[in-house]
Amino acid sequence: MSAPSPARPISVLCVDDHPLLRDGIAAIIESQSDIVLVGEASNGHEAIALHRSLKPDITLMDLQMPELDGISAIEQICGENPKALIVVLTTYEGDVQAVRALKAGASSYLLKASLRHELLGTIHSVYEGKRFISPEVAQQIALHSMREQLSSREVSVLELVANGKANKDIAGRLSVSEETVKAHLRSIFLKLDVVDRTQAAAVAIRRGIIPLH
Structure with a gap:
């Protein structure tokens, strides 16, 4: 009815x-x-x-x-x-x-x-x-509800990765060391279950973690 x-x-x-x-x-x-x-x-x-x-x-x-x-x-x-x-x-x-x-x-x-x-x-x-x-x-x-979420700093790193920035450039923009950037990337790869930067950027855009420009 x-x-x-x-x-x-x-x-x-x-x-x-x-x-x-x-x-x-x-x-x-x-x-x-x-x-x-x-x-x-x-x-x-x-x-x-x-x-x-x-x-x-x-x-x-x-x-x-x-x-x-x-x-x-x-x-x-x-x-x-x-x-x-x-x-x-x-x-x-x-x-x-x-x-x-x-x-x-x-x-x-x-x-x-x-x-x-x-x-x-x-x-x-x-x-x-x-x-x-x-x-x-x-x-x-x-x-994805039970997976650990990315921190705001990790999202910032990921946005720069998606824009093609190298670790040195990311470090300069965020005022951190390259080692810190690498540590963030290791954490990002683990949380997103990916193995490299390209995969990380693709998953982040698909899931809406970072905007598609």
Whole structure:
């Protein structure tokens, strides 16, 4: 038995810096009588301003955006309105990024590859007070939840590694010795279960430990 339709359409704000994706979401919602797209934003600043003025029931939020990223926008929106319902839209299955978004206040976490099949159901579920996390993401969270997390300094080292910096350059930027950098790298390799710098950078980007630029 399907849930009863709300007395008024569920209002949705879509936040993504790619116009084609926003158009795709608009097309999915357009055919629904009980959901209405009330606004679109292309970055976090616009999202915050539109959330204040439109007060949507549901906000669909991308994470990787210019000017202000999605997680920062989620934190501010939920800080102003703790009851805000935000569904993260992302291309990546990264567990660290997902946990960060959920801790910031997101209600659900949906992969963009699943939008056509899961968007409408997710909107209804979140509106009814439920959470939804894409199975692929939930699996990654469960897989890595018991592993030791990287320290903030290790993340800083890893970001520089991903940007192609040598140990000497990393040491200079962080004002530490090269031996300290090597020690951080040994710890990083152990925690991420990798054997070299290239693998470490790839795993860190995939899991959302460091941002993809």
